[in-house]
Amino acid sequence: MTAQPEAPTIALVYSVESKRQEQYARAGFAGRVGWGERPALLVIDMARAWVDPTERLGSDLSGVLRSIQAILSVARDVRLPIFFTTMAYDSPLEIGSVVARKLGHLEEMKRGSDRVSLVPELGRLPHEPLIEKPRASAFFGTHLLDMLISERVDTVIVTGCSTSGCIRGTCESAFNYNYHVLVPREAVGDRNPEAHAANLFDIDARYADVISVAETLEHLRRFTPAVTP
Amino acid sequence: MTAQPEAPTIALVYSVESKRQEQYARAGFAGRVGWGERPALLVIDMARAWVDPTERLGSDLSGVLRSIQAILSVARDVRLPIFFTTMAYDSPLEIGSVVARKLGHLEEMKRGSDRVSLVPELGRLPHEPLIEKPRASAFFGTHLLDMLISERVDTVIVTGCSTSGCIRGTCESAFNYNYHVLVPREAVGDRNPEAHAANLFDIDARYADVISVAETLEHLRRFTPAVTP
Amino acid sequence: MTAQPEAPTIALVYSVESKRQEQYARAGFAGRVGWGERPALLVIDMARAWVDPTERLGSDLSGVLRSIQAILSVARDVRLPIFFTTMAYDSPLEIGSVVARKLGHLEEMKRGSDRVSLVPELGRLPHEPLIEKPRASAFFGTHLLDMLISERVDTVIVTGCSTSGCIRGTCESAFNYNYHVLVPREAVGDRNPEAHAANLFDIDARYADVISVAETLEHLRRFTPAVTP
Amino acid sequence: MTAQPEAPTIALVYSVESKRQEQYARAGFAGRVGWGERPALLVIDMARAWVDPTERLGSDLSGVLRSIQAILSVARDVRLPIFFTTMAYDSPLEIGSVVARKLGHLEEMKRGSDRVSLVPELGRLPHEPLIEKPRASAFFGTHLLDMLISERVDTVIVTGCSTSGCIRGTCESAFNYNYHVLVPREAVGDRNPEAHAANLFDIDARYADVISVAETLEHLRRFTPAVTP
Structure with missing residues (x-):
């Protein structure tokens, strides 16, 4: 993600943001939720279609990928449940009439193709389950939710792409079900830097605690897995 | 919504937006979906808590309200199914442990109070059903969806507030189910003008066609209600 | 529920059942799930419409009611989350076109009427939340699920009526989400004794452990509530 | 399905049933819903695990298969949307902790194996989509629903097995969403003849119209597909 040309916009967005943060705090948004006791890690859509900059949907997410690798390594050490997602379809009917019109790129996401394979x-x-999700939210039209309940998860760490679509949608769904939702800022990315910034602001105000990767790693390293019931 | 002080930001956001729109079009976003054959109208959260500027959550939504009144009038003439929402709870358990921490204002949304009553x-x-929705999306934890299916609706017009929360969440849900989703731009509002602009951009790219109130009224006036099956 | 006239049928059903239980065990059904660590109690539809034998839907559920009272008393002592349900509608649209045709009695279930009030x-x-559920399952079109997740519940005790409708539907939904589901046999009832017996058989084979009220009470009396996270 | 040994039970169940049908009609159950305008066909779990009598879960469903073939043939002629389901998992986590204990046979349903392949x-x-459903209902944890909405379906014909599990669960879900649900009696089957009879009774009373295959074929042959919107 090469954000240089739009840097002034982002700076301005952030200066306006600080005023807004006060407004939101007064209005009763953006409370801190923190960690629960049994986290799981979601890695959203880190497949070639999104991660390869030469792809239609792609952008340079190499920094995001490195952050995710660091989190994955610790998550495996402490035996968190880990879920990956991608998007894939066999037929236009599976995409859906309306969805295919709005999101023309989905017709290229063929089940079994390289494009939809995880990097x-x-x-x-x-x-570690690989979930083929048909929409932005990893919860829509999948059975992620029953797996989280099965594992007695209460906290969901959301990583991957894109911040303004699948990350936000997944955070909103997880929050709706009363999961603690944590977004390590450097472990999520978007082809559009303004949308990335604007959506992180909304996500933090409404659905999840946006934290650093360092804080994520530090918390997980101290984590002792609960005995599975 | 007094947008003046932030007008430069918005202007800048929009100039960046035009570049972005090309990027999104190339990437296969923001296709036009258009109208289906059986629309319904949703009026989201136009209750005192949001519409009264002296309320903690409130802002000046008088222009939005006038737009909604114009759409409501035509929608009733042509007998669209119309659904209203608000948010209301009887107990902290109904809000939920995580949700109550992130969104502190919800504890004041007492079922039956003036604050949660429609204007x-x-x-x-x-x-015209009044749905008490527990979350941003009008589809989450409610039975709106089965009512839309019951009425053989294929198109959902989404109006009300707030653009960056309940409007976007409701648009995403409706789109996920393959409803045509239409957002009349002047009939949705937000206490935060940047969040309003940024979210309308995302909504149009990903979930719904953002159109004018004039286009909405014109389409509905020509609408002949289908014979109910 | 006056089961006498049909007692021969039930006896026969049960004698066939013992053969069937072997068949089902061989086929890999009817495993014991047992209790988890954080139970909640659901009391389904114990409102006048079902509990008053002079009502169209009613039957004599006095024994069921006494069993539920016994469980409620212990559940309150050990501070389980407790949820009640009823069914209520404001308009035909809320019932739905198809549902109203199949289940003609629903049009009499007016929101706010005595008929839909809990006994x-x-x-x-x-x-203790009272959930107005629009369908048989307490999970459909309600936000029970997010409340269970909020309370970190892993076990659901299902009581009330009717075994062949709302009890079975609720058990299936809870099981689908990987909740431990327990049905205290004498705390569920049905206007139709054969349907009661046949559905308890299916419920035990597929969705829940059917146990005695005595076992339920004994387990709950030993229960120490976990510290809420 | 060789029902001979239990024929007396079934006869008795049916004689009791006629009394019960009056009781149910008085109570406002078992209304006729009939056909809507845009049917789809669901073929549930006609894979080797269920259809091969030498399999643990299997029984002789050859008559059911012939009925489904007849319906499929007409459904393809008149271009109904057709959906098939099976059940398949990659890992114990996908089955779920509770579900795996109750239904021990699921651990043998390996994704990609012959056992889970359609006959x-x-x-x-x-x-024609093949949906891998994780639970009894074809709607749970899948995205069948959005495909039905995409195709503007209002009527669901449910065929396959098993009547007392996946057929009933699927009928209940479809009914909950206000779909017209039709069950061609000879096109659904179960390893347990009593459970088959008892569940068809409940299904007809509560969720779907149970009709004959002949009536199904006759209706479909007259059907002119609507122009897709």
């Missing part, structure tokens, strides 16, 4: 740097293990 | 200017009729 | 013997307390 | 007699075509 190998993630090193997904066989017991 | 009388809407003139809700007894057969 | 006073339950002594519902203000912090 | 070839169905001749599934590439544009």
Whole structure:
């Protein structure tokens, strides 16, 4: 994500943001939720279609990928449940009439193609589910929710892309169900830097605590997995 | 919504937006979906808590209210199904442990209080359901969806507030189910003008066609209600 | 529920059942799930419409009511989350076109009427949510699920009526989400004794452990509430 | 399904049933819903695990299969949307902790194995989605619902197995959303003849119109597909 040309906009957005943060705090938004006791890690849509800058949907997410690799490593050490997602369809009917018109790129997301495969740097293990989600939110039209309940998860760490679509949608869904939702800022990305900034602001105000990757790693390293019921 | 002080930001956001719109079009976003054959009208959260500027959550939504009144009038003439929402709770358990921490204002949204009552200017009729929704999206934890299916609706017009929360959440849900979603731009509002602009951009790119109130009224006036099956 | 006239049928059903239980065990059904660590109690539809035998939907559920009172008393002592349900509608649109045709009695279930009020013997307390559910399952079109997640519940005790409708539907939904589901046999009832027996058989094979009220009370009396996170 | 040994039970169940049907009609159950305008066909779990009598879960469903083939043939002629389901998992986590204990047979349902493959007699075509459903209802944890909405379906024909599990669960879900639900009696089956009979009774009383295959074929042959919007 090369944000240089739009840097002035972002700076301005952030200066306006500080005024807004006071307004939101007065209005009763943006409370801190913090960590629960049983976190799970979601890695959203880190497949070639999004991560390869030569792809139609792609952008340079190499920094995001490195952050996710760091979190994955600790998450595996402390045995968090880990879920990956991608988007894939077999037929236009699976995409849906309306969805196909708004999001023309979905017709290229063929089930089983390279484009929808996770990037190998993630090193997904066989017991880590790969969920083919049909929409932005990892909860819509999938059975992620019952797996989280099965594992007695109460906290969801959301990483991957894109901040303004699948990350926000997934955060909103998880929050709706009363999960603690944590977004490590450097572990989420978007092809559009303004949308990234604006959506992180909304996510933090409404759905999740946006924190640093460092804070995420520090918390997880101290984590002792609960005995599975 | 007094947008003057932030006008430069918005102007800048929009100039960046035009570049972005090309980027999004190339990436296969922001297709036009248009109208289906059986629209319904949703009026989101036009209750005192949001519409009264002296309220903690409130802002000046008088222009939004006038737009909604104009749409309501035509929608009733042509007998669209019309649904209103508000947010209301009886107990902290109903809000939920996580949700109550992030959104402190919800504890004041007592079921049956003036604060959560629709503003009388809407003139809700007894057969127009009032849905108490527990979250941003009007679809979450409610039975709006089965009512839309019951009425063989294929198109949802989303109006009310706030653009960056309940409007966007409701648009995303409706789109997920393959409803045509239309957002009349002047009939939605937000206490935060940047969040309003940024979210209308995302909504139009990802979930709904953002159109004018004039276009909405013109389309509805030509609408002949289908014979109910 | 006066089961005498049909007792021969039930006896026969049960004698066939023992053969069937072997068949089901071989096929890999009817495993024991047991209790989790954080139970909640659901009391389904113990309102006048179902509990008053002079009502169209009613039958003699006095024994069921006594069993529920016994469970409620212990559940309150050990501070379980307790949820009550009823069914109520303001308009035909809320019932829905198809549902109203199949279930003609629903048009009499007016929101706010005596018919849909819980029987006073339950002594519902203000912090115990009353959920107006539009369908058989207490999870459909309501926000029960997010409240269970909020309370970190992992086990749901299902009581009330009717076994062949709302009890079974609620058990199936809770099981789908990986909740431990327990049905105290004498605390659920049905106007139709065969349907009661046949559905308890299916429920035990597929969705929940059917146990005795005595076992339920014994387990709950030993229960120490976990510290809420 | 060789029902001979239990025939007396079934006869008795049916004689009791006729008394019960009056009781149910008085109570306002079992109304006729009939056909809507845009039907879809669901073929539930006609995979080797259920259809091969030598399999643990299997029984002789050859008559059911022939009925489904007849319906499929007409449904393809008149271009109904057709959906197939099976059940398949990659890992114990996908099954879920509670579900795996109750339904021990699920651990053998490996994604990609012969056991979970549809029987070839169905001749599934590439544009007819195959949905891997994790639970009894074809709607739970899948995105069937948005596909039905996409196709403007208002009527669901439910066929396959097992009557007392996946058929009933799917009928209840579809009914909850106000779909017209039709169950062609000879096109659904169950390893347990009593459960089959008892559940068809409940399904007809509460969720769907149980009709004959002949009536289904006759209706579909007269059907002219609506122009897709």
